[in-house]
Amino acid sequence: MTASEPRFEATLDPDALESLLARIDPDGVDFDGLRLEPAGGGEYDLVTPETTRRAVSPADLADAEPPVPAYLTNWRYWQDVGGEGTARRAFLRWCERAPRPEPETETETTPRDDREPLPVPERYAALEDGIDREWGQLRITPRLADDPETASGERVYDLTHRVDAGRDPADLEIQDEPRDARRIATEDGDGRYRPLKTAPTLVSGWAFVGLSGAELVETVDTFYPATIANWHRELRGDLDVDHWRETADRQTGMYADVADLPRETVEWMAEACCVDSQCLKRREWEYAPDDELEVEGGDGPFPCREPCSLVVAAARTWTDLEQEPERTYELELTPSEVRQLEALIDAVAEGRTDEIREADVADGANRYRARYLRAKRFDEDGLDVREVSTAETDGESGE
Amino acid sequence: MQALVVAAHGSHLNPDASDPAYAHADAVRERGAFDEVREAFWKEEPHFREVLRTLESDEVFVVPLFISEGYFTERVIPRELRLEGWEPDLWDSDGTSATHATLEAEDVGKTVHYCGPVGTHDAMTDVIVRRAESVTGDPEVGEGFGLAVVGHGTERNENSAKAIEYHADRVRDRERFDEVRALFMDEEPEVDDVTDYFESRDVVLVPLFVADGYHTREDIPEDVGLTDDYRRGWDVPADVDGHRVWYAGAVGTEGLLADVLLERAIDAGADVDVDIDAAVDPDSTAEGAGTPPESEPESGKERTLEAGGGET
Ligand code: SF4
Numbered sequence: 001m002t003a004s005e006p007r008f009e010a011t012l013d014p015d016a017l018e019s020l021l022a023r024i025d026p027d028g029v030d031f032d033g034l035r036l037e038p039a040g041g042g043e044y045d046l047v048t049p050e051t052t053r054r055a056v057s058p059a060d061l062a063d064a065e066p067p068v069p070a071y072l073t074n075w076r077y078w079q080d081v082g083g084e085g086t087a088r089r090a091f092l093r094w095c096e097r098a099p100r101p102e103p104e105t106e107t108e109t110t111p112r113d114d115r116e117p118l119p120v121p122e123r124y125a126a127l128e129d130g131i132d133r134e135w136g137q138l139r140i141t142p143r144l145a146d147d148p149e150t151a152s153g154e155r156v157y158d159l160t161h162r163v164d165a166g167r168d169p170a171d172l173e174i175q176d177e178p179r180d181a182r183r184i185a186t187e188d189g190d191g192r193y194r195p196l197k198t199a200p201t202l203v204s205g206w207a208f209v210g211l212s213g214a215e216l217v218e219t220v221d222t223f224y225p226a227t228i229a230n231w232h233r234e235l236r237g238d239l240d241v242d243h244w245r246e247t248a249d250r251q252t253g254m255y256a257d258v259a260d261l262p263r264e265t266v267e268w269m270a271e272a273c274c275v276d277s278q279c280l281k282r283r284e285w286e287y288a289p290d291d292e293l294e295v296e297g298g299d300g301p302f303p304c305r306e307p308c309s310l311v312v313a314a315a316r317t318w319t320d321l322e323q324e325p326e327r328t329y330e331l332e333l334t335p336s337e338v339r340q341l342e343a344l345i346d347a348v349a350e351g352r353t354d355e356i357r358e359a360d361v362a363d364g365a366n367r368y369r370a371r372y373l374r375a376k377r378f379d380e381d382g383l384d385v386r387e388v389s390t391a392e393t394d395g396e397s398g399e
Numbered sequence: 400m401q402a403l404v405v406a407a408h409g410s411h412l413n414p415d416a417s418d419p420a421y422a423h424a425d426a427v428r429e430r431g432a433f434d435e436v437r438e439a440f441w442k443e444e445p446h447f448r449e450v451l452r453t454l455e456s457d458e459v460f461v462v463p464l465f466i467s468e469g470y471f472t473e474r475v476i477p478r479e480l481r482l483e484g485w486e487p488d489l490w491d492s493d494g495t496s497a498t499h500a501t502l503e504a505e506d507v508g509k510t511v512h513y514c515g516p517v518g519t520h521d522a523m524t525d526v527i528v529r530r531a532e533s534v535t536g537d538p539e540v541g542e543g544f545g546l547a548v549v550g551h552g553t554e555r556n557e558n559s560a561k562a563i564e565y566h567a568d569r570v571r572d573r574e575r576f577d578e579v580r581a582l583f584m585d586e587e588p589e590v591d592d593v594t595d596y597f598e599s600r601d602v603v604l605v606p607l608f609v610a611d612g613y614h615t616r617e618d619i620p621e622d623v624g625l626t627d628d629y630r631r632g633w634d635v636p637a638d639v640d641g642h643r644v645w646y647a648g649a650v651g652t653e654g655l656l657a658d659v660l661l662e663r664a665i666d667a668g669a670d671v672d673v674d675i676d677a678a679v680d681p682d683s684t685a686e687g688a689g690t691p692p693e694s695e696p697e698s699g700k701e702r703t704l705e706a707g708g709g710e711t
Contacts, residue, residue: 088455193412195442197444221453225445225446225449225453226446226450226452228453230449230452250478252474252475252478253475309411309442309446313411313442
């Protein structure tokens, strides 16, 4: 099949048409630009943005010129998807840039789709080759099924890592079923466990091909759990955000103390953990409902509605650490060594240590440079520093 | 539509901690007993907090993959699921007798049948016995054998010990094994002294833990004397003070546990049309979660896990 012969033209066979007509209820159809109303005597009034035809017989419908078959099979497909009002349906429609259902609750803060919705004829033309959408590091490609057995207008969905967009599918490892996503999502490229599913460390090189809509949703939900549900809530204007204070106050047991974390440290924590380079969720939680954090929440399509378990667990460590009073220390460093400390911290914070070349001793975070600094400035107790002031709250350990 | 949610601890540090939850959920999925089956976690995703909104079903059966009633099952899970009006009294339990309570989840308006943990269900006794059968390779094992059910003890709460004793009593009542004991890691009678508590030459040790982790792969094997260094592994059976100790690994990795999940949901009113006994493959164990006895357990990195995360 070539791209110049849209496949929907040829495939509205009599059986498909019969099953379509059987579904039309007495009130007719009004869906995605198609209006079809029973006109009595087994005939129908047909209206699309392109065509108006009164009292059409089923035989005429079967022979209708494009894009009428596209409208008809589009309606049928979405009837089969079902799930009116569910996140699953809304997500599948987003995937192919179908119009949103009802923007009834749309407000200033409802996230905009970065792509315009496509009317049916344009959408079908685009679905011939597949429509690409990005969801975090995932690339989702709905397309018209090329299996002649499936009803015309049936969609299937391909799913890959977005960096594999241009790659020959033969180079990718084809996966069998949605739960294969679990294994792919478990470790990063260095074989380290990924406790945060939305960390931007998903490995590439795999592909899910020809998934059904339900399978696609299951697979995406395995890679990025609950992102579809929360995205949908946000779309409908009922995302229930729990800000830091509410989340912290709810904790009990070993996490009860995180409620003591000072406000400014919550700011640092969000900068450390939640920015796009660390997590693809768009942070919507703030310190408190009327007390926003300064750090950017990110640009991802799916929201983060409350501090996750990883951040709460890390907060517990910071709660302990931040209880220590500050002190003043004295140590000898050259100006370059100060720069080098900065370079070391930066390299670790940006996860860059693996990229520093073995012999690149000009880079302060180079291993030889770090070993040299340790040889020079550490004694058996570590860094050779002297405490010159002791915090008033802590009178015991001064010199 | 009805859904089953398997609520487990999970871990930020150890990917294996969630294997049993996935394996048992998959086993339930394959039987097609529920319209939807989901895993949910305290330390992984989807979190308890967000699992219900991923379901289209209006009726949800939540079964904690935990060994005992206590902090997690009574406080953390119901709070995070936002079960309106929950209090532990609704279970009307003596510490091992919770069945379920039916509540509404505030954020999603779904009906949630919140079940007691798998660990205290009567069917768990069968799982313990099955574990003894599989580790000895003898479906008739019993005569001439002692069996020890091993647990944490009071580390978190007294119900933890109660669950161990409950099943030890039930195994004993079957009069299948010559001797049956409940042993603990952090209280008397201690598992370290296992050979003092048995006269039988052969003793099967079944740890009542959900997942294999440092307690089951490191502490118990060394404390019992199966090995000097868990990294080198141990024999099954291992000779300890003239006894032959058959160490089974965490009971939570036993394939039969999927049935306990189903039983919990059925007890809570789930409309499930499966023949539980016929559906079980007697040789199955939770894939990837069992520790082959001769294998070398992993390094001790996970020791830094907070509060024994993943082993509950
Ligand atoms: S709290 Fe931060 S790190 Fe955790 S999921 Fe949300 S944005 Fe990501």
